[in-house]
Amino acid sequence: MQAVPNAFSVLSHPSLDHSGGGRASSEVPRPATLFESAELLKGGKIVGIMHNGSLYRLQATKLGKLILTK
Known part of the structure; x- marks a missing residue:
């Protein structure tokens, strides 16, 4: 890294x-x-993250930005 x-x-x-x-x-x-975002995304565009029993989605956009949604 x-x-x-x-x-x-x-x-x-x-x-x-x-x-x-x-x-x-x-x-x-x-x-x-x-963490590098590439490490978290592992070549994909979306990764799920469990936090306090809730599922969040970390998504890379076409413009290279990151969006975290619940």
Whole structure:
């Protein structure tokens, strides 16, 4: 898997903090696990993801964007 430039800064952005305060924690954040979309899609255009008992669909569009729907 190739490194994604600036991915850690995006994945540790304060807007993604779920503690309720909306601010970055003073603790040193754990690096998030990164996946290339091609790894998840495995050559296809759609993959199912089970989360908390619900099925979600991750889909790659013709324009190269990703859509996650429930």
